Amino acid sequence: xxxxxxxxxxxxxxxxxxxxxxxxxxxxxxxxxxxxxxxxxxxxxxxxxxxxxxxxxxxxxxxxxxxxxxxxxxxxxxxxxxxxxxxxxxxxxxxxxxxxxxxxxxxxxxxxxxxxxxxxxxxxxxxxxxxxxxxxxxxxxxxxxxxxx
Amino acid sequence: xxxxxxxxxxxxxxxxxxxxxxxxxxxxxxxxxxxxxxxxxxxxxxxxxxxxxxxxxxxxxxxxxxxxxxxxxxxxxxxxxxxxxxxxxxxxxxxxxxxxxxxxxxxxxxxxxxxxxxxxxxxxxxxxxxxxxxxxxxxxxxxxxxxxx
Amino acid sequence: xxxxxxxxxxxxxxxxxxxxxxxxxxxxxxxxxxxxxxxxxxxxxxxxxxxxxxxxxxxxxxxxxxxxxxxxxxxxxxxxxxxxxxxxxxxxxxxxxxxxxxxxxxxxxxxxxxxxxxxxxxxxxxxxxxxxxxxxxxxxxxxxxxxxx
Amino acid sequence: xxxxxxxxxxxxxxxxxxxxxxxxxxxxxxxxxxxxxxxxxxxxxxxxxxxxxxxxxxxxxxxxxxxxxxxxxxxxxxxxxxxxxxxxxxxxxxxxxxxxxxxxxxxxxxxxxxxxxxxxxxxxxxxxxxxxxxxxxxxxxxxxxxxxx
Amino acid sequence: xxxxxxxxxxxxxxxxxxxxxxxxxxxxxxxxxxxxxxxxxxxxxxxxxxxxxxxxxxxxxxxxxxxxxxxxxxxxxxxxxxxxxxxxxxxxxxxxxxxxxxxxxxxxxxxxxxxxxxxxxxxxxxxxxxxxxxxxxxxxxxxxxxxxx
Amino acid sequence: xxxxxxxxxxxxxxxxxxxxxxxxxxxxxxxxxxxxxxxxxxxxxxxxxxxxxxxxxxxxxxxxxxxxxxxxxxxxxxxxxxxxxxxxxxxxxxxxxxxxxxxxxxxxxxxxxxxxxxxxxxxxxxxxxxxxxxxxxxxxxxxxxxxxx
Numbered sequence: 001x002x003x004x005x006x007x008x009x010x011x012x013x014x015x016x017x018x019x020x021x022x023x024x025x026x027x028x029x030x031x032x033x034x035x036x037x038x039x040x041x042x043x044x045x046x047x048x049x050x051x052x053x054x055x056x057x058x059x060x061x062x063x064x065x066x067x068x069x070x071x072x073x074x075x076x077x078x079x080x081x082x083x084x085x086x087x088x089x090x091x092x093x094x095x096x097x098x099x100x101x102x103x104x105x106x107x108x109x110x111x112x113x114x115x116x117x118x119x120x121x122x123x124x125x126x127x128x129x130x131x132x133x134x135x136x137x138x139x140x141x142x143x144x145x146x147x148x149x
Numbered sequence: 150x151x152x153x154x155x156x157x158x159x160x161x162x163x164x165x166x167x168x169x170x171x172x173x174x175x176x177x178x179x180x181x182x183x184x185x186x187x188x189x190x191x192x193x194x195x196x197x198x199x200x201x202x203x204x205x206x207x208x209x210x211x212x213x214x215x216x217x218x219x220x221x222x223x224x225x226x227x228x229x230x231x232x233x234x235x236x237x238x239x240x241x242x243x244x245x246x247x248x249x250x251x252x253x254x255x256x257x258x259x260x261x262x263x264x265x266x267x268x269x270x271x272x273x274x275x276x277x278x279x280x281x282x283x284x285x286x287x288x289x290x291x292x293x294x295x296x297x298x
Numbered sequence: 299x300x301x302x303x304x305x306x307x308x309x310x311x312x313x314x315x316x317x318x319x320x321x322x323x324x325x326x327x328x329x330x331x332x333x334x335x336x337x338x339x340x341x342x343x344x345x346x347x348x349x350x351x352x353x354x355x356x357x358x359x360x361x362x363x364x365x366x367x368x369x370x371x372x373x374x375x376x377x378x379x380x381x382x383x384x385x386x387x388x389x390x391x392x393x394x395x396x397x398x399x400x401x402x403x404x405x406x407x408x409x410x411x412x413x414x415x416x417x418x419x420x421x422x423x424x425x426x427x428x429x430x431x432x433x434x435x436x437x438x439x440x441x442x443x444x445x446x447x
Numbered sequence: 448x449x450x451x452x453x454x455x456x457x458x459x460x461x462x463x464x465x466x467x468x469x470x471x472x473x474x475x476x477x478x479x480x481x482x483x484x485x486x487x488x489x490x491x492x493x494x495x496x497x498x499x500x501x502x503x504x505x506x507x508x509x510x511x512x513x514x515x516x517x518x519x520x521x522x523x524x525x526x527x528x529x530x531x532x533x534x535x536x537x538x539x540x541x542x543x544x545x546x547x548x549x550x551x552x553x554x555x556x557x558x559x560x561x562x563x564x565x566x567x568x569x570x571x572x573x574x575x576x577x578x579x580x581x582x583x584x585x586x587x588x589x590x591x592x593x594x595x596x
Numbered sequence: 597x598x599x600x601x602x603x604x605x606x607x608x609x610x611x612x613x614x615x616x617x618x619x620x621x622x623x624x625x626x627x628x629x630x631x632x633x634x635x636x637x638x639x640x641x642x643x644x645x646x647x648x649x650x651x652x653x654x655x656x657x658x659x660x661x662x663x664x665x666x667x668x669x670x671x672x673x674x675x676x677x678x679x680x681x682x683x684x685x686x687x688x689x690x691x692x693x694x695x696x697x698x699x700x701x702x703x704x705x706x707x708x709x710x711x712x713x714x715x716x717x718x719x720x721x722x723x724x725x726x727x728x729x730x731x732x733x734x735x736x737x738x739x740x741x742x743x744x745x
Numbered sequence: 746x747x748x749x750x751x752x753x754x755x756x757x758x759x760x761x762x763x764x765x766x767x768x769x770x771x772x773x774x775x776x777x778x779x780x781x782x783x784x785x786x787x788x789x790x791x792x793x794x795x796x797x798x799x800x801x802x803x804x805x806x807x808x809x810x811x812x813x814x815x816x817x818x819x820x821x822x823x824x825x826x827x828x829x830x831x832x833x834x835x836x837x838x839x840x841x842x843x844x845x846x847x848x849x850x851x852x853x854x855x856x857x858x859x860x861x862x863x864x865x866x867x868x869x870x871x872x873x874x875x876x877x878x879x880x881x882x883x884x885x886x887x888x889x890x891x892x893x894x
Contacts, residue, residue, distance in 0.1 A: 001764055001818060019746055019820070021634060022641040022652070026625040027183070029324040033480025034179055034211075035218025036170075038319065045320040046396040046427050056320070060230055061214040062183075068210050069184025073746060073818075075764070081209055087233040098642040129642050150317055150371060168299050168373070170485065171492040171503070175476040178771040182629025187766060194767040195843040195874050205767070222299060222371075224317070247493040278493050319483075327622040328481055331778025332474070332509075333516025336617065343618040344694040344725050354618070358528055359512040360481075366508050367482025379507055382534040448615055448669060466597055466671070468783065469790040469801070473774040520597060520669075522615070545791040576791050623779070630775055630807075631814025632766075656826055657810035658779075664806050665780025677805055683829040 003074040007118040007143040012108055018070040020100040020129075023058055023093050031062040058093035063135045067126035070101045071139075078144040082119065085138040091128065098129045106138070116148040152223040156267040156292040161257055167219040169249040169278075172207055172242050180211040207242035212284045216275035219250045220288075227293040231268065234287040240277065247278045255287070265297040301372040305416040305441040310403055316368040318398040318427075321356055321391050329360040356391035361433045365424035368399045369437075376442040380417065383436040389426065396427045404436070414446040450521040454565040454590040459555055465517040467547040467576075470505055470540050478509040505540035510582045514573035517548045518586075525591040529566065532585040538575065545576045553585070563595040599670040603714040603739040608704055614666040616696040616725075619654055619689050627658040654689035659731045663722035666697045667735075674740040678715065681734040687724065694725045702734070712744040748819040752863040752888040757850055763815040765845040765874075768803055768838050776807040803838035808880045812871035815846045816884075823889040827864065830883040836873065843874045851883070861893040 032038050040047035041057055048056045064087060093099065107121035120143050126135035181187050189196035190206055197205045213236060242248065256270035269292050275284035330336050338345035339355055346354045362385060391397065405419035418441050424433035479485050487494035488504055495503045511534060540546065554568035567590050573582035628634050636643035637653055644652045660683060689695065703717035716739050722731035777783050785792035786802055793801045809832060838844065852866035865888050871880035 019634070019636050020640040020643055021185075021636075022639060024621050024625055025322050026324040026622040029322055029328075030179070030183055030480075030625075030629075031214070032483075033328075033477075034176070034183060035214045035221075036479075036483070036485045037218040037221040038317070038483045039221055039224055040317050040319075043320060044318040044396055045394070047318055059214075061210075061217050065180070065184045065208075065210040065214050069186040072184075072186040072188055075188055081238065083238065084236040085234060087236070089230065089232065096641070098640055168485070168487050169491040169494055170487075171490060173472050173476055174769050175473045175771045178769055178775075179476075179480075179629075181632075182626075182775075185628075185632070185634045187632045187764070189764050189766075192767060193765040193843055194841070196765055245492070247491055323620050324622040325481070327620055327626075328477070328778075329512070330781075331626075331775075332477055332481060333512045333519075334468075334777075334781070334783045335516040335519040336615070336781045337519055337522055338615050338617075341618060342616040342694055343692070345616055357512075359508075359515050363478070363482045363506075363508040363512050367484040370482075370484040370486055373486055379536065381536065383532060385531040385534070387528065387530065466783070466785050467789040467792055468785075469788060471770050471774055473771045477774075477778075543790070545789055617781075626775070626779055627810070630772070630779060631810045631817075633814040633817040635817055635820055655810075657806075657813050661776070661780045661804075661806040661810050665782040668780075668782040668784055671784055677834065679834065680805075680832040681830060683832070685826065685828065 001073065001075050003076055004078050005076050005143070006078050006146040007120070008146050010105060010108065010120050010143060012105055014105045016103050018073070018101045020098045021066065021070060022098045023066070023095065025095045027062065027066070028056065028058055028095065031059050035059065035061060053092055053094070055094055060089050063089065063093050063099070063126060064137065067099060067101050067124065067135050068139065071103060071124065079120070079141045082140040082142045085140065087135065087137040089135055091132045091134045093128065093134045099126050099134060101126045111142060114142065116145055117142045118145060150222065150224050152225055153227050154225050154292070155227050155295040156269070157295050159254060159257060159269050159292060161254055163254045165252050167222070167250045169247050170215065170219060171247045172215070172244065174244045176211065176215070177205065177207055177244065180208050184208065184210060202241055202243070204243055209238050212238065212242050212275060213286065216248060216250050216273065216284050217288065220252060220273065228269070228290045231289040231291045234289060236284065236286040238284055240281045240283045242277065242283045246283070248275050248283060250275045260291060263291065265294055266291045267294060299371065299373050301374055302376050303374050303441070304376050304444040305418070306444050308403060308406060308418050308441060310406055312403045314401050316371070316399045318396050319364065319368060320396045321364070321393065323393045325360065325364070326354065326356055326393065329357050333357065333359060351390055351392070353392055358387050361387065361391050361397070361424060362435065365397060365399050365422065365433050366437065369401060369422065377418070377439045380438040380440045383438065385433065385435040387433055389430045389432045391426065391432050397424050397432060399424050409440060412440065414443055415440045416443060448520065448522050450523055451525050452523050452590070453525050453593040454567070455593050457552060457555060457567050457590060459552055461552045463550050465520070465548045467545045468513065468517060469545045470513070470542065472542045474509065474513070475503065475505055475542065478506050482506065482508060500539055500541070502541055507536050510536065510540050510546070510573060511584065514546060514548050514571065514582050515586065518550060518571065526567070526588045529587040529589045532587060534582065534584040536582055538579045538581045540575065540581050546573050546581060548573050558589060561589065564589045564591055597669065597671050599672055600674050601672050601739070602674050602742040603716070604742050606701060606704060606716050606739060608701055610701045612699050614669070614697045616694045617662065617666060618694045619662070619691065621691045623658065623662070624652065624654055624691065627655050631655065631657060649688055649690070651690055656685050659685065659689050659695070659722060660733065663695060663697050663720065663731050664735065667699060667720065675716070675737045678736040678738045681736065683731065683733040685731055687728045687730045689724065689730050695722050695730060697722045707738060710738065713738045713740055746818065746820050748821055749823050750821050750888070751823050751891040752865070753891050755850060755853065755865050755888060757853055759850045761848050763818070763846045765843045766811065766815060767843045768811070768840065770840045772807065772811070773801065773803055773840065776804050780804065780806060798837055798839070800839055805834050808834065808838050808871060809882065812844060812846050812869065812880050813884065816848060816869065824865070824886045827885040827887045830885060832880065832882040834880055836877045836879045838873065838879045844871050844879060846871045856887060859887065862887045862889055
């Protein structure tokens with residue numbers, strides 16, 4: 001799983017896609033218990049019948065955590081997470097949906113404060129089985145330049 | 150827990166603070182299992198001894214999910230999450246740290262596409278027991294204006 | 299979530315009601331694993347088909363733990379749990395039932411051994427989506443009297 | 448694990464004792480997530496330092512659920528739970544405590560409404576490694592009389 | 597649950613059978629999270645529709661862990677696990693299957709290196725509700741001979 | 746994560762090694778709850794003090810499930826698990842140990858009943874941070890030969 005890559009080895013427009021995962025009722029119950037968010041939109045089937053989607057929906061924080069978790073397949077010791085931008089949830093995730101994440105490098109730039117690093121922006125589209133985007137976000141990585149050990 | 154508030158009832162500069170929660174080894178193991186991210190930075194004590202922080206650190210997605218989960222204490226049927234911006238992780242969370250979240254309304258604006266709603270930005274500082282910020286982010290809410298049922 | 303109240307601020311007949319929560323198969327599996335009670339009434343669908351209710355039923359200890367957990371919304375530093383009385387389970391909880399808890403203060407009295415405290419009895423009815431009581435119990439609180447810091 | 452016993456086979460004064468189990472930080476985190484009770488007495492080490500016991504304490508509902516769970520070793524198809532009485536928590540359970548449950552049949556009586564059954568009261572003392580009682584309760588069983596199939 | 601038995605008290609051909617347990621979607625999600633194996637055969641309903649069995653299947657390691665776990669009902673301080681042989685998975689376990697384990701002592705022999713012990717082989721057949729074997733294995737125990745304290 | 750390989754692409758003597766993972770108290774509590782095996786050797790710190798190892802030890806089934814789970818990094822649609830042989834547990838796993846798995850292809854052979862497949866035996870050594878083997882086993886794969894779609 002170790003795959004060291006320096007900034008120079010990343011390329012704008014580079015794409016990858018993850019395996020899929022079905023979001024289960026278990027995941028929602030576990031996420032509520034993990035975060036303490038037991039809002040009825042996620043946990044109360046009767047309440048949800050009267051809401052816009054007619055059923056329980058996944059927590060946004062869970063779609064994010066699992067959607068990003070799916071991308072964690074290769075460990076690059078030259079890179080680390082700087083932050084995330086523009087999280088949006090265009091479509092809800094329902095119990096039984098199967099999601100995967102598509103990633104594209106959409107921006108690369110110098111980092112003004114860290115001359116030995118550059119910023120790599122991975123745009124992430126978490127999609128369901130109907131190819132609808134359930135989460136969009138930008139994952140900003142700081143990646144070391146070559147020759148800076 | 151139900152507390153309906155319209156846009157007009159939010160106020161710029163309004164602040165609130167959550168209860169605290171100690172982040173345990175259990176939380177990290179649960180989060181790895183929930184998301185599938187078993188990177189050694191979170192899960193391998195021996196590996197982590199040789200890294201910058203000398204110990205396992207929490208997943209950023211967990212700090213976010215729990216930090217935001219702590220704020221989920223009142224259900225406002227007039228508001229929903231539009232997205233999150235500017236997630237930053239200035240300090241890592243270690244096993245045994247106790248975190249809480251401080252919230253301040255730092256921006257309010259019309260929503261160009263939805264005349265019946267306005268945007269409310271809650272800036273969130275998740276802080277540890279030393280008052281260090283471990284996560285900053287902006288939570289963007291869409292809140293209904295009065296008289297628009 | 300902090301809401302300090304002295305004995306004098308409680309009132310006989312006072313009522314409140316919690317949000318609801320759908321009891322899932324996950325909850326039963328988690329409760330079995332948490333308590334070690336894997337009796338087939340809770341865990342074996344084939345066995346349960348031949349029993350009185352024709353399906354798996356929730357553990358009584360789970361209905362109690364979740365039913366009481368639903369009431370934990372405000373932290374009163376002047377009160378603590380003395381005990382519980384009269385736990386009864388008039389109707390079983392099935393997978394997919396949605397429960398909530400209704401609370402009424404049904405008794406208040408001095409505590410013979412603790413002159414600075416009084417007893418407040420919260421009667422709790424945990425009810426399902428058909429308004430059937432699935433658990434009744436009395437939660438006995440010891441609450442500090444004013445002027446006794 | 449099946450061990451059918453009719454009312455006539457129970458005896459006043461009969462005693463048994465369970466195996467032990469160490470209560471871990473994991474158990475408390477799991478119980479909070481299972482019940483939704485994240486009160487700082489259980490979950491916030493910093494807060495707990497300033498409280499009476501100086502550390503996090505187990506939820507009463509957990510001590511009950513695990514203490515009773517430990518007794519679930521033999522399935523008697525002739526008996527079922529009628530209810531519980533007199534739950535008391537004389538000593539808190541701390542992380543690292545090892546508990547077991549001691550049971551004694553302390554009352555047997557007819558059931559006025561169910562002539563084919565009798566009531567058997569199992570008094571339960573959940574004890575820690577110092578032999579202190581952390582939970583007392585009475586478990587009331589309804590047990591079928593012989594010759595009433 | 598304590599039931600001490602020396603080697604001389606085991607008998608070739610001795611049989612026992614466990615209680616049953618329904619394997620739920622929760623179990624599969626928990627096992628993936630516990631082991632880190634999120635292969636789509638277990639976790640992705642869409643992917644599984646196109647595979648040989650048309651649905652998600654349980655991890656072999658889970659069928660083994662739960663199938664053996666079901667046998668853990670009596671603690672014999674004179675015996676311990678030496679190993680397992682011949683694990684085979686003739687039929688997959690699907691969500692909703694109910695399994696139990698049948699055990700027969702199929703071999704007993706001296707242990708060449710440990711004169712105070714003998715080997716007892718428990719053949720285990722984990723079976724589903726259709727009486728199909730989903731796992732076969734041999735559990736090899738080392739059991740102390742009498743008079744060797 | 747998809748990496749199709751036919752039988753002809755496997756090589757005797759081929760080796761790989763996984764990332765590491767620290768086994769926590771949480772893992773043991775989760776495994777007990779997952780399998781129903783609450784034997785005091787795993788769950789009772791007081792009992793374990795008086796046993797050979799002086800502390801709680803991991804379940805053998807957990808060492809196996811996690812040790813094998815660590816190897817699940819590449820999905821080969823041409824291979825599937827036939828079974829496991831010779832599971833041995835030369836050293837116990839304690840809370841806090843960090844394990845990883847080393848794999849070597851130690852046997853390859855035709856499968857007498859399936860002419861389109863061959864058997865590949867991956868010998869697995871799960872090792873702790875002291876390089877002691879905590880589990881040995883042989884994982885038998887059936888791998889498709891080229892030209893047999």
